[in-house]
Amino acid sequence: MHMTESKNIDVIRHKQNPFMENMMIPMGTKQIRLSKMGKDRNVLVNQLTGEILGTHVTTYKKVDRGKFIKLFAENIAMTFELGSAGLKALNVLILQCKIQE
Secondary structure (H helix, E strand, O other), X not given: OOOOOOOOXXXXXXXXXXXXXXXXXXXXXXXXXXEEOOXXXXXXXXXXXXXXXXXXXXXXXXXXXXXXHHHHHXXXXXXXXXXXXXXXXXXHHHHHHHHOX
């Protein structure tokens, strides 16, 4: 068995993860933001330090009003597991609300 020589390395400890603050990544017409979650929904554990952090990723994309309505309806349909009939009904409801403005 071969013994390896250990090296002393100075470790800088931060009270908060410096990579988690205001992490905004521009990508073309989109911006992706990485943020912390609340302390009760931790999903990320640093195996070396034991630091526990939750994260979520948010994507911002600049679109016109028509595209926004379409994306909004599709995401609501996905969140509530609506089928194609449910998506069509949601679009009709959105259009009715738009007409009444």
